[in-house]
């Protein structure tokens with residue numbers, strides 16, 4: 001029977017990456033996507049920008065919207081301080097199952113909590129279910145029409161504090177026009193565009209970094 005692309009990506013990790021070595025997991029996925037099949041991971045070029053933002057923020061609490069196969073989940077978690085927590089939301093059970101195995105292979109199970117379900121259901125429950133007051137960093141990489149509603153929901157739920165950083169993938173390709181318009185015109189955010197390319201291609205894309213001003 002036919003395998004799925006996430007299953008083939010996991011097989012590539014289990015074949016080429018070293019257990020417990022997150023950077024080798026990241027490298028194995030990038031190699032698979034360059035040499036075998038394109039997949040919608042943030043990739044290595046935008047990934048380096050992601051790394052620099054994570055290192056600069058040095059977050060104790062991180063929320064990722066849209067786990068997919070956990071490429072960016074592993075990439076972020078590999079740079080977190082010892083007691084930091086990363087919560088990643090994924091509503092496709094098949095993708096979540098693959099992501100859990102990628103996270104396990106990287107040996108990051110104690111830093112990452114993968115929660116299955118739609119972000120809109122879980123964002124209002126972050127305090128009661130996970131004891132999270134606010135997020136220091138949020139990485140938005142799920143359906144592009146969910147960036148804006150989920151950002152407004154995080155504001156309403158008091159999950160952002162003065163200095164919280166939102167980092168959004170794909171603001172050019174596929175594009176998130178309503179989110180960009182809101183975040184760049186809101187007096188409550190200071191935004192910066194990091195120009196780059198769509199993962200594994202020469203097409204323009206970029207990340208938008210926005211600091212919540214409270």
Ligand SMILES: CCc1ncnc2c1ncn2[C@@H]1O[C@H](/C=C/CNC(=O)c2cc(-c3ccc(F)cc3)cc(O)c2O)[C@@H](O)[C@H]1O
Nearest residue numbers: 040066068089090091092095117118119141142143173174
């Ligand atoms: C309901 C809220 C909600 N709650 C929880 N989980 C959610 C969710 N909404 C979505 N998910 C999960 O997240 C992942 C989807 C991610 C969506 N990402 C892109 O569409 C994308 C596309 C391109 C591209 C494609 C084709 C091109 F030609 C060019 C570019 C490039 C990129 O980097 C991209 O991120 C899946 O696992 C969903 O199950």
Ligand SMILES: [Mg+2]
Nearest residue numbers: 042141169170
């Ligand atoms: Mg993306």
